[in-house]
Amino acid sequence: xxxxxxxxxxxxxxxxxxxxxxxxxxxxxxxxxxxxxxxxxxxxxxxxxxxxxxxxxxxxxxxxxxxxxxxxxxxxxxxxxxxxxxxxxxxxxxxxxxxxxxxxxxxxxxxxxxxxxxxxxxxxxxxxxxxxxxxxxxxxxxxxxxxxxxxxxxx
Numbered sequence: 001x002x003x004x005x006x007x008x009x010x011x012x013x014x015x016x017x018x019x020x021x022x023x024x025x026x027x028x029x030x031x032x033x034x035x036x037x038x039x040x041x042x043x044x045x046x047x048x049x050x051x052x053x054x055x056x057x058x059x060x061x062x063x064x065x066x067x068x069x070x071x072x073x074x075x076x077x078x079x080x081x082x083x084x085x086x087x088x089x090x091x092x093x094x095x096x097x098x099x100x101x102x103x104x105x106x107x108x109x110x111x112x113x114x115x116x117x118x119x120x121x122x123x124x125x126x127x128x129x130x131x132x133x134x135x136x137x138x139x140x141x142x143x144x145x146x147x148x149x150x151x152x153x154x155x
Contacts, residue, residue, distance in 0.1 A: 004031075005149045017136040019151040023091065023110040026099050027079070031147040032089035032108030034060040036138050041125030042066050045073045048090075051127060052078055056087030060108070060146070062138040064131040065094025069112060071119040072097035076105075083107050089146060093133045110146055 009016055037059045039047045048063055052074075061082070065073045074090060076098035082090060089108025095115040096102060102109055128140045138144065142154040 005145050005147045005152050008145055008152060015155055016152045017155055019134050019136050019153070021112075021134040023151060024113060025109070025148060026096060026102055026111055026114070027089065027107045027109030028103055028105045029089065029108040032060065033143060033145040034058045034088040036060060036062055036140050036142050036144050036153070037127075038062045038064070038129060038131045038138055038140055039125055039127050040064045040129065040131050041073065043068055043071045044120040044122050044124045045078070046121045046123040047125045047127055048073055049078050049081070052082040052085065052087060052090070054085060056082065056085050058086060058088045060089045060091060060144050061087060062131060062133070062144065063090065063092045063094065064133055065092060067093055067112060069095045069115055071095065071117045072115050073119055074109075075118075076101035079105055079107055079109065091144065091146065091151060108146055110151060
């Protein structure tokens with residue numbers, strides 16, 4: 001990512017949606033962008049794990065975990081898989097775990113916080129559908145931009 005989100009917003013204005021929720025930057029890469037892929041799940045990370053185990057080709061996985069902080073939707077092993085498979089980053093509307101290890105990886109990670117508790121592994125949820133977080137629609141195939149200032153998504 002070459003341009004900062006503030007500069008992108010100045011240039012493109014309302015063509016971009018800005019997420020007001022204050023996500024924490026938890027990965028080793030603070031600035032990242034890429035085509036959007038999505039998962040919607042609640043306290044169950046089986047879909048997150050299976051998708052991040054496939055070629056990412058520089059994409060960003062946006063995970064709508066409904067804001068739950070009761071269990072982690074990604075840990076260090078899943079994050080390592082994402083790096084190995086070429087994902088640019090992961091945005092999680094929920095919690096992660098293993099934040100020190102994830103912070104050392106070359107992966108952009110935005111999440112609400114952390115919790116050491118593992119999530120369920122039943123495989124419930126949907127993939128590659130439009131998800132909405134804080135009034136912002138994340139549309140698969142469109143681009144998302146993340147840096148220290150926040151998250152922007154193409155309309």
